[in-house]
Amino acid sequence: MRSARGSQARKDLPYRSCVGVMLINKDGLIFIGRRRSESDAASDGYSWQMPQGGIDPGEEPYQAALRELYEETSVRSVSLMAEAPEWYAYDLPSMVAGRAWRGRYRGQNQKWFAFRFEGSDSEINIHQPGGGGHRPEFDEWRWEEMHRLPELIIPFKRPVYEKVVTAFAPLVSEQLHSTAHP
Structure with a gap:
């Protein structure tokens, strides 16, 4: 009975407003970073993710996306390709919900x-990212194929990553086509 009450109380809580960034390079690959806090954990393979973070009070989502990208990667050399057509939500599992x-x-x-x-890869700096005073989010990074993203994210975020990949998949085809035929 106790867990049912806890579960119901959790369902009454609001969602935290957040942004996520898919950074696509000229080869159609996506930036992912390995979360620093999970690097010591057993190698479950789920510690990789794209940059993301909360929206500050009064901040527009687009501005938050640029800020979060800079704070986590030092990257500023970007142009907007697309915005997802809707907001995507996920619930935290009960083992994490009380702490996060x-x-x-x-x-x-x-x-x-x-x-x-x-930009060039030399612009990416995850060890001393931009925005000053922020603890580095990632301890490693790499470029990855878009279709692999859902299998690399922690399972409770997987449905969101599947929607993001579906929403942005045409952009990678477009990017590759425009690079191959300038």
Whole structure:
């Protein structure tokens, strides 16, 4: 009975407003970083994700996406390719819900943006990212094929990543086509 009450109370909590960024390079590959906090965990393969973070009070989602991307990667050389057609939400599992964000949210409601990366890889700095004073989010990064993203994210976020991949898949085809035929 106790867990049912806890579960019901969690369902009454709001979602945290957040943004996510799919950074696409000239080869149609996507930036992913390995979350620093999970790098010591057993190698479950689910510690990779795209940049994401909360929207500050009074901040527009697009501005939050640019800020989060810079804070986590130091990247500024981007152009907007697309905005996801809707917000995508996920609930935190009960084992995480009480600790994350001091138990104030049931999960996140995310607005996703796709950006074309127009810089060189040397611009990416995850160890001393931009925005000052922020603890680095990632301890490793790499470029990855879009179709692999859902299998690399922690399982409770997988449905959101599947929607993001579906929404932005045409952009990668477009990107590859325009690079192959300038």
